Amino acid sequence: MSNQEIENLVSRQYEHGFVTEIESETLPPGINEDVIRHISRIKGEPEFMLNWRLRAFEHWQGMQEPDWAQLNIAPIDYQAISYYSAPKSDKDRPKSLDEVDPKLLETYDKLGIPLHERAALAGVAVDAVFDSVSVATTFKKKLADAGVIFCSFSEAVKNHPELVEKHLGTVVPYTDNFFATLNSAVFTDGSFVFVPRGVRCPMELSTYFRINAANTGQFERTLIVAEEGSHVSYLEGCTAPMRDENQLHAAVVELVALDDAEIKYSTVQNWYPGDENGVGGIYNFVTKRGDCRGRNSKISWTQVETGSAITWKYPSCVLRGENSVGEFYSVAVTNNMQQADTGTKMIHIGKNTRSTIVSKGISAGRAQNSYRGLVKILPGAENARNHAQCDSLLMGDRCGAHTFPYIEAANPSATVEHEATTSKIGDDQLFYCRQRGISEEDAVNMIVNGFCKDVFRELPMEFAVEAQNLLNVSLEGAVG
């Protein structure tokens, strides 16, 4: 490659870096009981929600930020963050897309979200979260016909409080960890999915998150409940505008799968990673956990993580039901100064439970990429089976790749296997491609995509294409 080309690639700016100028109703920075009461009041929440938030806040005040991850994080001032921001047009919520603020639609347009007719073409229902309040939900009718509830969390609290009260915090309790507890106290919105007994959700459900107003932490909360014999696939993807200050994101996702139910949760995360010197970028502290509560239930996590300055995320499965299955497929890409500490936990409690972990980490520039995972076999988990494969690819001599797998086995009939390799793209592989007339950039893309194939294969079609492109963009200029 010529120097000029490299120069162009390296100096390329974050594509999705733009800010939509919409007046936001934002609380002043800081967190205290009044802020929590205020959030709860704005959302018109019932008593139990407020009490839950307050209990979480009280607990959070006695907690300390975790520091065990292989991450170097600048101190976060939790009092300097505003905990609520909603688009101004919140009061008279739009009845249809025509009433939606055109500027918002424009934003979605730029991001390529299939919201109106494109949504129909793509067959995707979008519950788009703009900052903290849902502004448009499509396909509600079709889903309602099937009996599926798919709405924003606030709506669920209003319309289905009994379901929320029954399941909220049963997978990730408000005492779980520093960031989940903070989220429990101040979360503003998120998605809620309820798939009743025996229903196969007629379409892929999808939410696009987008952080917009400056200095507003994004605290999402997602709860998915799949009743006996139901099936649902949920997609989550995100981009964020360019920003110089670190933004805090602490989301919580809870999945509940009852007997014979299956939940597939896919994520493409492409938040602003900061510039090449590590200035700016999103701090992403996410608690995701699925509870395979019923017999023969299955929860599958697939994630493609290319964005954020800091990623701290461990989607987990609690395999409680007999014969339940947990899966974790992950591609984590870090470039420049990005840091990722991500992995999974598979907790085998029930008999004949099985789990699979495939983790692919790619590290370039001066980035640090860690896999951290736990496979725990409890004494009652007869015939539990786990296989974990964690591979790291290094691009550049200033980056790091780390693997911290924990295996705790306490059952003699369990079989647990963990394998990990770390290497760089082989000179012989590159040579082979170059010899056949493939440019170096294309060859690298091809090899990297091949490296990640096991994970991309698990993504829904629409996402798989997006993920591949994302990967190519994220690694541009990393080798050359």
Place this chain on the structure above:
Amino acid sequence: MTAQPVIENLASQFAPRTAEPDWLGETRRKAIDQLQQQGLPTPRSENWKYTNLRSLHRRNFRPGLQATLAPDQLLPLSTDGYSFLNGVVHEQHPVPGLDAQLVSQALADNGDQLAGQLSALVSYKTHPFAAMNTAFFEDALVINVRAGQKLDRPLMLEFISARAEEPALICPRVLIRIEKDAHCEIIERYIGMPDAENLVSAVTEVHLAQGASLDHYRLQEAAPKETCSHLMVVHQGGDSRLHTHSIDLGGRLVRNDLHSWLCAPGAHAQLSGFYMAVDSQHVDNHTRIDHNAPHTTSKEDYRGVLADQARAVFNGKVLVAPDAQKVDASQSNKNLILSGKAEIDTKPELEIYADDVRCSHGATVGQLDEEALFYMRARGIGERTARALLTFAFAEELLADIKIPDLREYVESRVAHRLPDHDRLGDLV
């Protein structure tokens, strides 16, 4: 730090040794201060996550408390070397031509040189048992293999722990320096008399110069009620070669730390380990290999067999420093659980800061191959025997690497002896 009587008791028994040079006295004083400040670590500390030392908190150990062995308990040395009883030299059969001295002699002869080497690798700051050892060790052994010297017979170091009127703290300590292109084989054998209830805290420091090589064997057969810690740190020069064999069979609470620094190109470390734990034994092996220079290689293979309520911990860390290119490191930990109450916690770690490397690790937990069992049973071998045989074969893959025939046979028989139907194994293997 909450007060831990065990530490307070030890600190109150600390006394300066007037015969020793000031620098050593100073080091010992700092070590005991450090120990008193930090106390024993808790499972909240990542390095001690799976090994809880709470059972030691209320104990009282008397440093260097002596014991006598009844004549029928005497273990005559079968080969050249040294034996120590409760940390004090017991028998000496020096190897002709080998420069080996007790620390008191070495200090008298060449104290200044020792100042830079004793405690150079093992820091009392980071490890509570290192601090304990540094503060209280008695007859340390200083071994110096001269440049080019190749010992043709293994050097045997026996550390015997015997019951005294009260539980004792025993601190074996060895400093090994192997000069350029020299080679030797060293066996460290830790034996506990069956009724002993001591705390054995051993430290071995090894300096391998350019081209030097060491085959190191550590055979641990502590008594069923003993606590046993072994900390070994190796500094490796260019083209040096280290092969360690760690065999843990005894002890109630066992913790081993083995750390190799590969500091110049061409250095190679091979770490082999086998642990077999029964009853309520707890065996914790922590290993760490630092690839600090390019073109360094390492290979690690640890295996464990767990029965009854035993618990084993394995934590193997491989670190590749920035710019340490062309490193090749592989690591494997395999475990066999034979009982519903046994537990294994394994954590193979890779921390890599260079890109042109090939590193891999694997860990498995599993059971005996059902098909192999069926094969044997179809040929008239009873199930118990077949299981014992397969378990033995699992261990033998590692034990076969022991290059000293007498030692290998001894270890094999010890392992076989702990398996059911061991009397029949002899006919089959």
